[in-house]
Structures are given as C-alpha cells and as structure tokens.
Amino acid sequence: MTVFAMLAPLFRRRLGALTLALLLSAITLAAGIALLGTSGWFITATALTTLGLGFNLFVPSALVRAFSFIRILARYGERFVGHNATLRLLSDLRGWLFSALFPRLPLSDRSIRHGDLVSRLTADVDALDVAFLVAIGPMLGALLMGMAVTGVLIVFLPSAALIYALALAGAVFLVPAALVISARKVGRDVVSAAADTRIAVYDAISGHADLTILGVLGTAKDRFSAFARHLSERRLTLAALTGAAAMAVQVLAAIALIGTLWTGLIAHQAGALDPAVFVGLVLAVLGSFEATAVIVRSVGKSTAALAAAERLTALANLPPAIIDPARPLPFPEGQKIAFSDVHFSYDSGAPVLNGVTLSIAPGERIAITGPSGGGKSTLLSLLLRLNEPQCGDIRIGTTALNDIVAAQVHTNMALLSQDSPVFIDTIRNNLRIARPLADDEAIWAALGAAKLEKFVATLPEGLDTVLGESGRTLSAGQMRRLCLARTLLSDAPIILLDEPTNALDRANELSFFETLAEATKGRTVVMITHAAIPDGTVDRVLEMRNGRLTQ
Ligand SMILES: Nc1ncnc2c1ncn2[C@@H]1O[C@H](COP(=O)(O)OP(=O)(O)OP(=O)(O)O)[C@@H](O)[C@H]1O
Structure with missing residues (x-):
C-alpha cells in the first residue's frame, strides 16, 4: 500500500x-x-x-x-x-x-x-x-x-x-x-x-x-x-x-x-x-x-x-501474524484439546516443537515441566493461535483451531504469561480486565486463590488502590500474584498458566498449589512450571524436552 x-x-x-x-x-x-x-x-x-x-x-x-x-x-x-x-x-x-x-x-x-x-x-x-x-x-x-x-x-x-x-x-x-x-x-x-x-x-x-x-x-x-x-x-x-x-x-x-x-x-x-x-x-x-x-x-x-x-x-504493510479463516467455525464448548504431530519453528529457524502429540480432556488439569528453552511457552502460543504450526494440527473437539477466529480463541482461554503486565489503574480495574462485570465477591475470591487477599485487605484504599506504572508500587511477587488473580477471575473455560508461582516463596507456592483445584474447578488447566508439584495438584505431569512431550 x-x-x-x-x-x-x-x-x-x-x-x-x-x-x-x-x-x-x-x-x-x-x-x-x-x-x-x-x-x-x-x-x-x-x-x-x-x-x-x-x-x-x-x-x-x-x-x-x-x-x-x-x-x-x-x-x-x-x-x-x-x-x-x-x-x-x-x-x-x-x-x-x-x-x-x-x-x-x-x-x-x-x-x-x-x-x-x-x-x-x-x-x-x-x-x-x-x-x-x-x-x-x-x-x-x-x-x-x-x-x-x-x-x-x-x-x-x-x-x-x-x-x-x-x-x-x-x-x-x-x-x-x-x-x-x-x-x-x-x-x-x-x-x-x-x-x-x-x-x-x-x-x-x-x-x-x-x-x-x-x-x-x-x-x-x-x-x-x-x-x-x-x-x-x-x-x-x-x-x-x-x-x-x-x-x-x-x-x-x-x-x-x-x-x-x-x-x-x-x-x-x-x-x-x-x-x-x-x-x-x-x-x-x-x-x-x-x-x-x-x-x-x-x-x-x-x-x-x-x-x-x-x-x-x-x-x-507488514504481514498479519495470523490470518483469520474466511468461513470461521464457532469455538466448540466442553471439548477436548488435541495436538497431533505438531512441528513448529520460529522464522524457519531450528525446530522448537518436534512432533508434539497431546490430548487434554475437558476439565483436566495438566502440568508441563522440562528444561528452559524446551518449547513449553511456544506450545501455549500455538494453542492461543498467536503462532501457527508448520506441520500437524491442533483441534478443539473436531474443529481445527485455525478454523476459529483468533478473538474467539482468546475469549475461551485465559493466559497468565511470564510477562503479564500490571496497568496504571486501580487493583479492581486491573482485575476486571479479565471479567469486566465481576463483582467484589468474585474479585476477593480470585485474590484469595492467588494469595494476595491479605495484602490488599491491609491497604487503606483496598481494591481502589491505584498501582503505579508497571505496578511499581508492588513487589515482584505481589505483581505476579495480581496477574494470577486476574487470570483466575476470568470465566474462560481453559486456563493457561506459564510459571504461575514465579516470584512466590515456597510457602505461598505450596499454598497456591493447594487451592488450584478449587480455584479452577470445572475448567481445563494447562500449567507450565519448574516448581516441585505436590501430589494431587494436577491430574497429569508431562515433560517437554527438545520439542517432544513425554509422560
Ligand atoms: N518469538 C520468538 N522468536 C524466535 N525464537 C523464539 C521466540 N520465542 C521463543 N523462541 C525460541 O524457542 C525456543 C523455545 O522457547 P520457549 O519459550 O517455548 O521455551 P520454554 O520451554 O518455555 O522455556 P522457559 O522454561 O525458559 O520459559 C527457545 O530456543 C527460544 O529461543
């Protein structure tokens, strides 16, 4: 143009x-x-x-x-x-x-x-x-x-x-x-x-x-x-x-x-x-x-x-990152997520995902562990349609992911990424980004699940406290928990958590794992973590190594 x-x-x-x-x-x-x-x-x-x-x-x-x-x-x-x-x-x-x-x-x-x-x-x-x-x-x-x-x-x-x-x-x-x-x-x-x-x-x-x-x-x-x-x-x-x-x-x-x-x-x-x-x-x-x-x-x-x-x-004039389908299909509710033989590399570079096959039942909670650089976050980005695999396919039920418009995919999945941001606004508004009509009861519940409830309760302005630029008035751990609360507040049926306990001390980490099942009840959870997970936190733990998943 x-x-x-x-x-x-x-x-x-x-x-x-x-x-x-x-x-x-x-x-x-x-x-x-x-x-x-x-x-x-x-x-x-x-x-x-x-x-x-x-x-x-x-x-x-x-x-x-x-x-x-x-x-x-x-x-x-x-x-x-x-x-x-x-x-x-x-x-x-x-x-x-x-x-x-x-x-x-x-x-x-x-x-x-x-x-x-x-x-x-x-x-x-x-x-x-x-x-x-x-x-x-x-x-x-x-x-x-x-x-x-x-x-x-x-x-x-x-x-x-x-x-x-x-x-x-x-x-x-x-x-x-x-x-x-x-x-x-x-x-x-x-x-x-x-x-x-x-x-x-x-x-x-x-x-x-x-x-x-x-x-x-x-x-x-x-x-x-x-x-x-x-x-x-x-x-x-x-x-x-x-x-x-x-x-x-x-x-x-x-x-x-x-x-x-x-x-x-x-x-x-x-x-x-x-x-x-x-x-x-x-x-x-x-x-x-x-x-x-x-x-x-x-x-x-x-x-x-x-x-x-x-x-x-x-x-x-830059090419769009993802092109939406000409005849989009609706996002199927309550269906399994299936990766089959997915291969992916960034900018035609070295392969990052090397034939990933994975099936996640609706309501199942899985954790993916593995060494740094193994391709775990990349897997989430493919599920969110932020990138597209060069080979293999990803389906929700029987519908191919690339037949669904990206905006619909994002409505159905809530992500806590490694660099989720905090905006210059009140705590309430920072959380309501995930669910604009959430009432205070739901907001406090999400804060409780993210282990931030006690801290916010001590603030004189409570949920109306204005956070500085990039959340500078919070500690790194508090900022992370606020972003986690935002993800948990969302009513998306699929929750994607990339290192949710990053910057939390071990006591808070364990306490978060304890409440994860309750906080995400009835929803599908894919959690990437390097932390040692107590038994019963998730249904399955998989390991990602060199672009391949193993049980
Ligand atoms: N946007 C990008 N462009 C090019 N290469 C990328 C990009 N994002 C990630 N990579 C590369 O892809 C590989 C996998 O990265 P990814 O972030 O998926 O790993 P990870 O397993 O999540 O690592 P970590 O545990 O450190 O978060 C890495 O070698 C990384 O350098």
Missing part, C-alpha cells in the same frame, strides 16, 4: 469539512488582498481629492469595512472548521493504525522496538497534520487567488499579467517542488533521528535502575546526546533549505512587484491607468504573495510529514 492509497480513504471521510476549510481559507485570502487593494485605492484617491480632484468616498470606505469583516469571519471559520477536520482526521488515522497494528503483533519486523512504535503512533501521526492543513490548503488558496489577481490585471493592466502569473506560478509550484526534491532525504533523516531520540529516552527510563547499578548511566546519556545532536543538525539543514526557498519566493515577489510598478507607470504615463487603481493593483500583487510564504514553510515541514507517512505505511 502506498502513502496515498493509505491516506485517500481517510481523507475522503472528511472531504466535506476539508473542502469547506479550503473555501474559507480562499475567502480569507481574497478578502485580505481585496482589503489591501481597496485601501491603496482609497488612500491614493483621497490624497488626490485634496489636490482638487473629485472622489466618492462612500464606496471604498464601505468596501474596506466589508472586506475586513469578511476576512475576520472567514479566518475564524477556516480555523474552526479546518482544525476540527484535521483533528478528526488524525484521530481516524490513529484508530486505523491501531486496528492495522494489532493483527500484526508480534511484528515480523524485529527491528521495530516499543519506543519506535510509540513514536509512530504519536509523533508520526501528529506530523501529518502539517501536510493536511498547512500545506495543501494554502497551496490551493494561493493558486485560486493568483488566478483571480491575474484576471484583474488582465482587465486593468494586461502588460503586467504575464510577469505576475509566471512569478506566482514559480512561487506556488516551482519553489515548493524544488524544496520537496532537495529536502526529501533530510526530511526522512529528521523523522528517523527524532524516533531514535525518543527510543533512547524510552530505553533509558525503562532500564534506568540497571543502568545506574551497572554504572553506565553516563554512557546512556552520551548516546542520547549524540542522537539529540544529530537530530538538531538535520533540523538545521532542513531549516536552511526552507530558508533558501523562502528567499527564492521573496525574489519572485519582488520581480512581480517591480514588473507591476514598471508596466503600471508606463500605462499611467500613457493615461491608460487611473492612479488610485494603480496603487490598488500594486498592493493586491503584494498581498497575494503573502500566502506563498506559508506554502514554503509548510512544504519544508511536509517533507518530514511524508517520511512519517511512509513509516506508518511500512507498519501497516
């Missing part, structure tokens, strides 16, 4: 408001030029009147008032409608990007990091507002005005019309085109340097404690400074190119002005041009170049906006 194919449907949705903003911007510009022209005509004519020539003051003074009034109203309307449409467009764009992003997670392009994703979703999308409102609008507005002023010149001063039209076309088309071509690479550099700087900040904040303890905070700071220096150098280059283009526009404006003055003086001497109209024309020519200065500034920024748009399309 190209940048334009990506933006076109989003633009189309806001076409009415954007067209209105454009129209109002053209009216503002026209009123400004007319105001300047009429004022010039008015002042000159008034001066000539004092020299004894007759002049009707009423018409121009009424026109000056009318044009300034129109200009104020049109500018207000243009800002209101234009900004409103642009903000809505950006929110459409963010929504579109979010929905394009989720089916692509985990991203196949491993070089895109979290900080970079944040940067794309925020700064890159914001950069586009320049392209929409500030560049395209003034360009079309200046073009319309240029045509109108050329028409007026053809009527009153035809000899100046060609010089003016050529100079204006140069300012509206040639100079911006030259700027786009010469600044394209710099614009790209600015966007990627800005992203690098943000990623460096993100990395430094998330790894701050480790960097401090390892004594390498200074190195991280130097790295950040280098990125920031590179960014400001690139921005300076872009500003220099934009400045050169602005100068070229001023030169063209001067050419148009001198041409109008020169030909106007000749026409006046020949008695073919009224002096008051002459001054009005000169000022109108001057006023019409006002819009072109905005174009250059915006086009300079648009080169970065184009690069930002390219980064967004690159994200949207």
Whole structure:
C-alpha cells in the first residue's frame, strides 16, 4: 500500500469539512488582498481629492469595512472548521493504525522496538497534520487567488499579467517542488533521528535502575546526546533549505512587484491607468504573495510529514501474524484439546516443537515441566493461535483451531504469561480486565486463590488502590500474584498458566498449589512450571524436552 492509497480513504471521510476549510481559507485570502487593494485605492484617491480632484468616498470606505469583516469571519471559520477536520482526521488515522497494528503483533519486523512504535503512533501521526492543513490548503488558496489577481490585471493592466502569473506560478509550484526534491532525504533523516531520540529516552527510563547499578548511566546519556545532536543538525539543514526557498519566493515577489510598478507607470504615463487603481493593483500583487510564504514553510515541514507517512505505511504493510479463516467455525464448548504431530519453528529457524502429540480432556488439569528453552511457552502460543504450526494440527473437539477466529480463541482461554503486565489503574480495574462485570465477591475470591487477599485487605484504599506504572508500587511477587488473580477471575473455560508461582516463596507456592483445584474447578488447566508439584495438584505431569512431550 502506498502513502496515498493509505491516506485517500481517510481523507475522503472528511472531504466535506476539508473542502469547506479550503473555501474559507480562499475567502480569507481574497478578502485580505481585496482589503489591501481597496485601501491603496482609497488612500491614493483621497490624497488626490485634496489636490482638487473629485472622489466618492462612500464606496471604498464601505468596501474596506466589508472586506475586513469578511476576512475576520472567514479566518475564524477556516480555523474552526479546518482544525476540527484535521483533528478528526488524525484521530481516524490513529484508530486505523491501531486496528492495522494489532493483527500484526508480534511484528515480523524485529527491528521495530516499543519506543519506535510509540513514536509512530504519536509523533508520526501528529506530523501529518502539517501536510493536511498547512500545506495543501494554502497551496490551493494561493493558486485560486493568483488566478483571480491575474484576471484583474488582465482587465486593468494586461502588460503586467504575464510577469505576475509566471512569478506566482514559480512561487506556488516551482519553489515548493524544488524544496520537496532537495529536502526529501533530510526530511526522512529528521523523522528517523527524532524516533531514535525518543527510543533512547524510552530505553533509558525503562532500564534506568540497571543502568545506574551497572554504572553506565553516563554512557546512556552520551548516546542520547549524540542522537539529540544529530537530530538538531538535520533540523538545521532542513531549516536552511526552507530558508533558501523562502528567499527564492521573496525574489519572485519582488520581480512581480517591480514588473507591476514598471508596466503600471508606463500605462499611467500613457493615461491608460487611473492612479488610485494603480496603487490598488500594486498592493493586491503584494498581498497575494503573502500566502506563498506559508506554502514554503509548510512544504519544508511536509517533507518530514511524508517520511512519517511512509513509516506508518511500512507498519501497516507488514504481514498479519495470523490470518483469520474466511468461513470461521464457532469455538466448540466442553471439548477436548488435541495436538497431533505438531512441528513448529520460529522464522524457519531450528525446530522448537518436534512432533508434539497431546490430548487434554475437558476439565483436566495438566502440568508441563522440562528444561528452559524446551518449547513449553511456544506450545501455549500455538494453542492461543498467536503462532501457527508448520506441520500437524491442533483441534478443539473436531474443529481445527485455525478454523476459529483468533478473538474467539482468546475469549475461551485465559493466559497468565511470564510477562503479564500490571496497568496504571486501580487493583479492581486491573482485575476486571479479565471479567469486566465481576463483582467484589468474585474479585476477593480470585485474590484469595492467588494469595494476595491479605495484602490488599491491609491497604487503606483496598481494591481502589491505584498501582503505579508497571505496578511499581508492588513487589515482584505481589505483581505476579495480581496477574494470577486476574487470570483466575476470568470465566474462560481453559486456563493457561506459564510459571504461575514465579516470584512466590515456597510457602505461598505450596499454598497456591493447594487451592488450584478449587480455584479452577470445572475448567481445563494447562500449567507450565519448574516448581516441585505436590501430589494431587494436577491430574497429569508431562515433560517437554527438545520439542517432544513425554509422560
Ligand atoms: N518469538 C520468538 N522468536 C524466535 N525464537 C523464539 C521466540 N520465542 C521463543 N523462541 C525460541 O524457542 C525456543 C523455545 O522457547 P520457549 O519459550 O517455548 O521455551 P520454554 O520451554 O518455555 O522455556 P522457559 O522454561 O525458559 O520459559 C527457545 O530456543 C527460544 O529461543
């Protein structure tokens, strides 16, 4: 998908408001030029009147008032409608990007990091507002005005019309085109340097404690400074190119002005041009170049906006991680889970699962143990349809897992992964993610099963306690138990637990194993653990070694 194919449907949705903003911007510009022209005509004519020539003051003074009034109203309307449409467009764009992003997670392009994703979703999308409102609008507005002023010149001063039209076309088309071509690479550099700087900040904040303890905070700071220096150098280059283009526009404006003055003086001497109209024309020519200065500034920024748009399309063009079936089947309830001869490897690398065959009856609780890197978490990711096996199949009852849409699979399975997150929110809301309508009784029961009930009961705000970013106000063990409580609170019939007792002391671990059967009663449980499991905790223990399961 190209940048334009990506933006076109989003633009189309806001076409009415954007067209209105454009129209109002053209009216503002026209009123400004007319105001300047009429004022010039008015002042000159008034001066000539004092020299004894007759002049009707009423018409121009009424026109000056009318044009300034129109200009104020049109500018207000243009800002209101234009900004409103642009903000809505950006929110459409963010929504579109979010929905394009989720089916692509985990991203196949491993070089895109979290900080970079944040940067794309925020700064890159914001950069586009320049392209929409500030560049395209003034360009079309200046073009319309240029045509109108050329028409007026053809009527009153035809000899100046060609010089003016050529100079204006140069300012509206040639100079911006030259700027786009010469600044394209710099614009790209600015966007990627800005992203690098943000990623460096993100990395430094998330790894701050480790960097401090390892004594390498200074190195991280130097790295950040280098990125920031590179960014400001690139921005300076872009500003220099934009400045050169602005100068070229001023030169063209001067050419148009001198041409109008020169030909106007000749026409006046020949008695073919009224002096008051002459001054009005000169000022109108001057006023019409006002819009072109905005174009250059915006086009300079648009080169970065184009690069930002390219980064967004690159994200949207990544292949989806999992493709949902064209004719999906419903998730069968109360059926066994069956893996048969499943083979899997990441990115065509070494095999991780090597012919796994496994059958889990509904309501059965199994544990999978085995050495680190043996493929246990990968097995869960296949069951969740986060990855698909290259060979063999996975079924729920008789339905193949890849005939069920991923969202339905996730509704029926609750996962406690090794890195389940805690969000900046209250304890209650952190838990209700798993079951939005859960009442306090169910929440306390889940906390009890996860051995966190006593701790939460001691908090002055109880379930309404707000947890800091990434649960920083909790210990690692408490955080883990909170995530475990969330999984247990879910009413999914299949519970997947990856190292649920990680970060729990042995006493709490044993106590959790004791309550597991009660907390997951009637549900299927697949638990991965390195812990020694007391007898009776699960129905079966399997071992995963080198991608194969053994009893
Ligand atoms: N997203 C991934 N991309 C590429 N390789 C991966 C990915 N996730 C896991 N692997 C590799 O697959 C192999 C199995 O990993 P997996 O996490 O399934 O093992 P595990 O048995 O759960 O280990 P642990 O007990 O340490 O959690 C490892 O060699 C690992 O490097």
